[in-house]
Amino acid sequence: MGALLEVKDLRTHFFTRDGVVKAVDGVSFAIERFETLGIVGESGSGKSVTMQSILGLIPTPPGKVIGGSALWEGRLDLVAAPRREMRRILGSEISMIFQDPMTSLNPFLTVGQQLTEVVTAHRKVTRAEARDIAIERLEEVGIPDPAQRLSQYPHQFSGGMRQRVMIAMALMNRPKLLIADEPTTALDVTVQAQILELLKQLQKSYGMALILITHDLGVVAGVTDNVMVMYAGRPVEHGTVREVFHSTAHPYTDGLLRSAPSLAQSRSGDLFSIPGLPPDTSRLPPGCAFAPRCPHVNEQCRMNVEIPVRKFSATHRSVCYQEHLP
Amino acid sequence: MNSNAVTRDIVGSMLENLDQPASLGEGGDVVAASGEKGRSLWQDAWSRLLKNKMATAGMIYLIIVAVMAVLAPWIAPFSYEETDLALGAVPPDTLHLFGTDDLGRDLFSRILYGGRVSLMVGILSTFVSVTIGVVYGAISGYAGGRVDNVMMRIVEILYALPFTFFVIILMVLVGRNIYVLFLALGAISWLTMARIVRGQVVSLRRSDFVEAAEATGVTRARIILRHIIPNTLGPVIVFVTLTIPQVMLEEAFLSFLGLGVQEPMSSWGTLISSGVSAMETYPWMLVFPCLTLVSTLFALNFLGDGLRDALDPKASKD
Numbered sequence: 001m002g003a004l005l006e007v008k009d010l011r012t013h014f015f016t017r018d019g020v021v022k023a024v025d026g027v028s029f030a031i032e033r034f035e036t037l038g039i040v041g042e043s044g045s046g047k048s049v050t051m052q053s054i055l056g057l058i059p060t061p062p063g064k065v066i067g068g069s070a071l072w073e074g075r076l077d078l079v080a081a082p083r084r085e086m087r088r089i090l091g092s093e094i095s096m097i098f099q100d101p102m103t104s105l106n107p108f109l110t111v112g113q114q115l116t117e118v119v120t121a122h123r124k125v126t127r128a129e130a131r132d133i134a135i136e137r138l139e140e141v142g143i144p145d146p147a148q149r150l151s152q153y154p155h156q157f158s159g160g161m162r163q164r165v166m167i168a169m170a171l172m173n174r175p176k177l178l179i180a181d182e183p184t185t186a187l188d189v190t191v192q193a194q195i196l197e198l199l200k201q202l203q204k205s206y207g208m209a210l211i212l213i214t215h216d217l218g219v220v221a222g223v224t225d226n227v228m229v230m231y232a233g234r235p236v237e238h239g240t241v242r243e244v245f246h247s248t249a250h251p252y253t254d255g256l257l258r259s260a261p262s263l264a265q266s267r268s269g270d271l272f273s274i275p276g277l278p279p280d281t282s283r284l285p286p287g288c289a290f291a292p293r294c295p296h297v298n299e300q301c302r303m304n305v306e307i308p309v310r311k312f313s314a315t316h317r318s319v320c321y322q323e324h325l326p
Numbered sequence: 327m328n329s330n331a332v333t334r335d336i337v338g339s340m341l342e343n344l345d346q347p348a349s350l351g352e353g354g355d356v357v358a359a360s361g362e363k364g365r366s367l368w369q370d371a372w373s374r375l376l377k378n379k380m381a382t383a384g385m386i387y388l389i390i391v392a393v394m395a396v397l398a399p400w401i402a403p404f405s406y407e408e409t410d411l412a413l414g415a416v417p418p419d420t421l422h423l424f425g426t427d428d429l430g431r432d433l434f435s436r437i438l439y440g441g442r443v444s445l446m447v448g449i450l451s452t453f454v455s456v457t458i459g460v461v462y463g464a465i466s467g468y469a470g471g472r473v474d475n476v477m478m479r480i481v482e483i484l485y486a487l488p489f490t491f492f493v494i495i496l497m498v499l500v501g502r503n504i505y506v507l508f509l510a511l512g513a514i515s516w517l518t519m520a521r522i523v524r525g526q527v528v529s530l531r532r533s534d535f536v537e538a539a540e541a542t543g544v545t546r547a548r549i550i551l552r553h554i555i556p557n558t559l560g561p562v563i564v565f566v567t568l569t570i571p572q573v574m575l576e577e578a579f580l581s582f583l584g585l586g587v588q589e590p591m592s593s594w595g596t597l598i599s600s601g602v603s604a605m606e607t608y609p610w611m612l613v614f615p616c617l618t619l620v621s622t623l624f625a626l627n628f629l630g631d632g633l634r635d636a637l638d639p640k641a642s643k644d
Contacts, residue, residue: 057537090542092543096538096541098534098538100534103534103535108553108557121544121548153366153367166538169542170542172542
């Protein structure tokens with residue numbers, strides 16, 4: 001059986017007044033059943049837009065998926081699928097968790113109404129059955145007193161609890177793939193750890209695949225099997241966590257890793273940061289998009305339009321001229 | 327889903343939602359009964375409204391006026407149309423509370439009956455205006471892009487036209503039909519409503535929870551009905567309480583010009599109109615209808631202000 005989801009050469013552009021923003025420009029990756037994939041990159045690197053494109057959630061206009069495919073279970077191209085078909089899959093086979101739990105719940109509906117809505121949108125169940133499923137899920141995500149909590153409104157939940165509700169909502173129909181878009185960014189550090197632990201544990205017990213979008217490499221190291229690093233709408237390095245962290249191939253990944261503060265670092269030393277800013281994807285340089293900020297840059301990088309993909313192993317590849325970094 | 331169906335859904339939900347204030351009352355009791363239970367935003371708003379003395383007083387006054395108007399045929403001491411020329415104009419006394427007009431008709435009874443017309447104009451015309459405004463605004467906001475652009479430009483063009491003038495022409499052409507009056511008045515006040523709703527929908531459409539609902543495969547119709555429309559209702563309700571007095575004033579104005587309801591039926595506008603002509607000899611004919619109209623308008627405005635503060639607590643100063 002083929003991959004659960006296979007994305008090939010996905011391109012999503014936004015046609016704005018200031019020009020065409022190539023938010024996603026040639027992203028390919030595959031995710032197997034039960035796999036966890038981390039997608040890492042700075043803000044604006046196209047992580048979220050990639051996922052929105054796959055799920056058909058790009059606001060059109062101005063955005064448009066202009067090319068590529070996203071083959072689901074080897075049978076359905078999500079990018080080309082009609083709206084009806086997408087609606088059937090969203091929330092049942094593929095679910096998504098959003099960044100900000102404070103605004104992702106409708107303030108006018110009880111948590112119970114919103115949870116059961118996900119079930120009734122996909123399956124023919126009675127209200128009581130939907131309610132039972134909701135209680136079960138809330139229990140699984142660690143919300144005490146689930147039956148009581150169902151009749152409460154979102155504002156009666158704390159941020160961490162709301163994110164648990166969002167996770168419960170995503171799990172209502174036992175999806176095969178869960179996409180978590182920076183699920184911990186808006187939360188306290190202590191709560192972040194709990195939520196990640198919960199996601200990890202649920203991924204195992206549900207036997208689902210998990211795509212974790214984040215800009216925090218620490219999160220990736222703790223939770224995922226594989227990592228894809230994105231820069232300016234393109235993947236720059238892809239491999240297992242071990243490969244990407246221990247035999248880093250791309251200067252950008254290296255920069256990200258070195259930017260993470262560590263306790264071992266001397267106190268006086270300044271925190272490393274990659275010089276410059278992420279590029280405006282409507283005005284990219286001709287060669288490698290990272291070239292202007294790259295410490296290892298040479299003439300080839302600036303001139304060549306197509307940077308070769310180097311393969312270091314069956315799983316590890318990098319889009320760069322550079323051999324393994326010292 | 328075609329736009330017709332969407333339209334119907336929106337209208338349908340609006341009809342349901344118009345019942346909302348009634349159900350708010352029950353909600354308030356539930357809160358008092360148990361703290362553990364969920365408190366909806368409606369219940370919160372309701373309890374804030376009750377804390378506002380002016381708004382509560384306005385609401386109670388309006389309920390009294392409305393009940394009296396509805397019950398006019400049973401509680402009016404005299405007929406509103408039977409003249410008693412022998413009696414003529416009598417100043418207020420214990421028999422005729424507000425006195426009688428120059429044709430010997432009891433003014434209190436006529437004000438009661440006039441309230442039926444005036445309040446009905448207020449409510450029905452506002453209903454027409456809300457229906458058109460919410461449907462138009464929701465479609466415009468949800469469709470977005472070019473459709474939105476064209477629809478909003480049409481609203482702007484209509485804004486520029488002198489509508490009171492149109493209503494006058496319409497009334498002259500069609501004749502003095504009370505239902506045409508409702509329609510015409512409603513049809514001129516939906517523009518602002520459409521703009522308000524459209525603005526709300528535009529911001530809600532891209533809100534996280536709507537996106538989250540889309541990402542769980544909820545249908546568009548359900549998203550509009552369950553997620554978008556309820557969130558626009560706060561401003562809509564506030565605007566309704568401000569539209570009703572505005573429409574009632576318009577009706578009074580048209581009646582004053584002789585284009586409103588026809589004798590012997592009365593509305594507060596026609597009563598004021600005939601009061602003006604008798605102002606110097608029988609001042610009570612002007613004073614009482616005016617007091618009724620003004621106090622009702624005040625009550626509506628207090629209620630409207632109270633509702634605005636209750637539904638949007640962030641906007642109030644304290």
